[in-house]
Amino acid sequence: MASIGIGVIGAGVMGAEHARILATEVSGGHLVAVADADLPRAQAAANGAKAMTNAEGLIADPAVEAVLVASPDSTHHRLVLAAIAAGKPVLCEKPLATSSAECMEIVQAEIRSGRQLVQTGFMRRFDPAYREMKAVIEGKALGGVHILHCQHRNAAAPPWFTGAMAVTNSLVHELDISRWLLSTEYTAVTAFPYPSEEGKTADPALFVLETKAGTLVSVEIFMNAAYGYHVQAEAVCAKGTIGLAHPALTRIRHQRAECGSFPSNWIPRFLDAYRIQNQAWIDGIHSGTPPVEGATAWDGLVATCLADQIVEALTGRQRVEFKLPPKPLPSEAV
């Protein structure tokens, strides 16, 4: 089976990382082009593959058989639609689009195309630790999940990274992974922001999500947790709990302490998840069956749609019951 030529759009931190993975760590696919408005940046990420400034040109390039979108959020909608129009599989970094309506256009366009072309880049679903957690939950040995505690901590965020951005950029990962872990849908949210100091945004914030299954999901988002990048999850089940282990590879004892390290950002923590996600995406293109773990366009819509309503809950300080548009069936594409 021939190796699939892949084009990456966006050569920022994530785009460059995806280009590196596709060029050096996956089987059955390879990097053929990188597009970025900043040509030298595209060239650096391409590392010998084609570099260009025109994203549409990359999508149209015959050597590009599949597209990975890692450009600024506001461009996702347009580029994913262009890939669908070109009939090319597309893996789009989250968010799928910045509004529910735009996500719905993508969902509809994909249905009309007659093929499942879109994968939303919720890479945690491919993280070995989260997968082990899901396998144990689904194995039922611990009984049903009553509470899922999640903590999402970034070392530091810029001052303009407001409460709303914490929801649409960070909480959105927790929304997707918890929904995937629990195989249920959210029904309501209550938000508790830590009171903001003069001139500062409220950070951290607590969210309590209710679900159809009854499971309560408690989420802490802390964009300036200072000590490092750290993601935790613990499922409290009827007969026991399962949680992510501290992912440090080594333990150091020095200066009166035994320590395990944290990375300063998400990339080292999810290095494997990105690689495995991209490999599964390529394997799915070869087999014609997208990976079952992958987030679909609909999953991308749900995340964006709920995040918008959670921003309201955060601002309005009241419990919000979620509303979702109906999920279109293949026959209902408009």
Place this chain on the structure above:
Amino acid sequence: MASIGIGVIGAGVMGAEHARILATEVSGGHLVAVADADLPRAQAAANGAKAMTNAEGLIADPAVEAVLVASPDSTHHRLVLAAIAAGKPVLCEKPLATSSAECMEIVQAEIRSGRQLVQTGFMRRFDPAYREMKAVIEGKALGGVHILHCQHRNAAAPPWFTGAMAVTNSLVHELDISRWLLSTEYTAVTAFPYPSEEGKTADPALFVLETKAGTLVSVEIFMNAAYGYHVQAEAVCAKGTIGLAHPALTRIRHQRAECGSFPSNWIPRFLDAYRIQNQAWIDGIHSGTPPVEGATAWDGLVATCLADQIVEALTGRQRVEFKLPPKPLPSEAV
């Protein structure tokens, strides 16, 4: 300095444990009598000291210089008032009394007595791990506490242990220890019970408490957590976090796993806390200065008063802003 003669009222699980501690593990005090309606049970706990059925008789006994109340909750109010009336120091197991009004009678009676005679048995304040946590928080190296996550898990509870009882018996410990750790007062609570199944009480439940200092306190209470007795606390501060370590003394590797154990109930977990609390109480009687860590009658009132309002929040499913009676000054005793 002569050893203080102590009488224990109640010879159930806690009373017998207190009698054992006072007879065999403390300096400067010793067990002289145990009272329990069930005389053989009193005799077993007394282990050679006086045993009797009459609690008031024990309080009046000249050999009893200080009283430890560990009888059923409903008797606390009457017995603590009797000890105050007799001018004898009294350490009362939580709750101090079962209603706010009764607690206030104790607070007032103590003020009128002109001495600080009452200590409420919130023993966690003497647990070395909680004390280390408080010392680090107060040392300020980690900055202010933004969120305090608490989990209180019992292995199993009888079916009649209702949502309200989980609040008044278990959550009450979390209320007191978090307030003590943070040196602040609660302002409001929102409750999220896990939906109850047919014929079962909602368990677990999540509570989000707001405080004057701004710190959010998230508390999980799970009375039937099955895997063991387990208490956790993690303070999320501006520059880092501090939490209780898993208290297992050993690690066993067998059957494909490395494991640290949990006890089946609270006594092994807080063995040291009870001993240290009782020693500090005795030391305070000798010195005339009750231990600063000890919970006062007012602390007992706060716990009972808030627990009652949290039961309402749990039932009514809405955010409740706390109301507390004014704290009487010494000059205001009625």
Place this chain on the structure above:
Amino acid sequence: MASIGIGVIGAGVMGAEHARILATEVSGGHLVAVADADLPRAQAAANGAKAMTNAEGLIADPAVEAVLVASPDSTHHRLVLAAIAAGKPVLCEKPLATSSAECMEIVQAEIRSGRQLVQTGFMRRFDPAYREMKAVIEGKALGGVHILHCQHRNAAAPPWFTGAMAVTNSLVHELDISRWLLSTEYTAVTAFPYPSEEGKTADPALFVLETKAGTLVSVEIFMNAAYGYHVQAEAVCAKGTIGLAHPALTRIRHQRAECGSFPSNWIPRFLDAYRIQNQAWIDGIHSGTPPVEGATAWDGLVATCLADQIVEALTGRQRVEFKLPPKPLPSEAV
């Protein structure tokens, strides 16, 4: 039962700590006197009890019903014999005496006295973690112990703390606790010192001990481990392992790491062990039956006798088969 009056000889770090424990943390006994060549030091440790410079005077004092020896090692032999001569129970800090011959004099004197008056202060036998380890080993669920790995690390030692001193002061604790954990006797030792640099003593050193039961005991002694005081033990059994857990009470996350602390010396690590040892000693005096966990005079002899031969093994760089004098029976006292 009346409280036992106890005299402490030696007011250095350990003596002062013992005086504090006896004055404030034990039941059934109390501090009545402290003797130290340095009177102000004795007074500071006595904290209101009698202070004196004459150790023999303390032993002779009628208020002193039992003696705790924590004076310099070279004085132990003389003072323990004096306590035996006075018919008073004596708890002697390790080593019981600095030579096998002196230890044997004590063993013989005790036999002649007709009572078990001597307890050697190997306090680790009372440490809750070591006791849990012994209980699991003896419970047999893990099968027989094939290897016992031990590490003894001090943060720092003075330069004159030579290889021989590391054996007689530190390794001696490992010798005793491993022999107690395993209920067997050593047969041989091989020593592997880390090569010394110019002008420095070899440190750390590895020792492999063979036992009658077949269990191999591997011991690392590191007097200048820098990072803190740390004692580890892991029993590798037929069906699994059991080891001491890291004893930190809390976990701190800061500066890119999750950390549990180590103390700078042995006192915080073994605080409970000293208290429980001293309580058990007092309880044994009351009951007339010394604690079964306590190290006897013979155990003190074994430790000293083996340590001397291990020093030879360390110097001579060859495997040494141990020789022990025969253990005198009560009828054989000379």
Place this chain on the structure above:
Amino acid sequence: MASIGIGVIGAGVMGAEHARILATEVSGGHLVAVADADLPRAQAAANGAKAMTNAEGLIADPAVEAVLVASPDSTHHRLVLAAIAAGKPVLCEKPLATSSAECMEIVQAEIRSGRQLVQTGFMRRFDPAYREMKAVIEGKALGGVHILHCQHRNAAAPPWFTGAMAVTNSLVHELDISRWLLSTEYTAVTAFPYPSEEGKTADPALFVLETKAGTLVSVEIFMNAAYGYHVQAEAVCAKGTIGLAHPALTRIRHQRAECGSFPSNWIPRFLDAYRIQNQAWIDGIHSGTPPVEGATAWDGLVATCLADQIVEALTGRQRVEFKLPPKPLPSEAV
């Protein structure tokens, strides 16, 4: 750059795993053929690629540009020489050959070929945890390594897996990884087998290795450790220690314990190491520069040569000073 066609010889557990990795997880190379005496087994591992019974035929096949040898140990020597003769890069599972003399033939043949064609499959050098450990050691922040403690535990081994086999199959991994971690050479070994019971082989065994750098290496090999597959390493340095963390991805709390799991054999533990090793091997073929971390033919010789002498030490129960043949320089090939 065209993808490299790779042939795998041997379709047992390791060969099949290598075939899977090369077919599905690496970039720049792909599986073209599998050879095994058992054709159906070869076909199963080939999964669509060519399957054959003739290993020499595979080496000669023009589609095979590089060879991975995972056949029985006794065939390694012959097959590696054949690959060298064909001028094809070869990654050979350990041991490189079963005698020092055979290893030397390979070393010499490679020198004569004028190219570095051989990599010995000591995959631990590519394990992220061991690499982090080496980076910290070489970063010098902890100072020089004084002792390296290693434990190698298999869940179970067949009865015919004798003491000598434990050395040549398992200890050999420890020999290589410790030498690589420390960048030094061994000078001597002393062996301490656990006494064998009637009809059973001594297992576990302790080995103390001495090195040119002075570092002592203590190794436990336990082929029937029962509880799982577990590899540990801790470097005790002048200012602190660094060790491998427990590699469990999740923590489960159930049945009175918090547990992290162990795999039942080495494959899950070193899944990443095998993948990264194979990727680095392929990358090295493309670049013309074999990976610096990779074990060379000489490293393979050292491991085999020392293992043989350690078997003698184990049997003879005495300290053995190692002898190695001189390392041939390129100009000295015979």
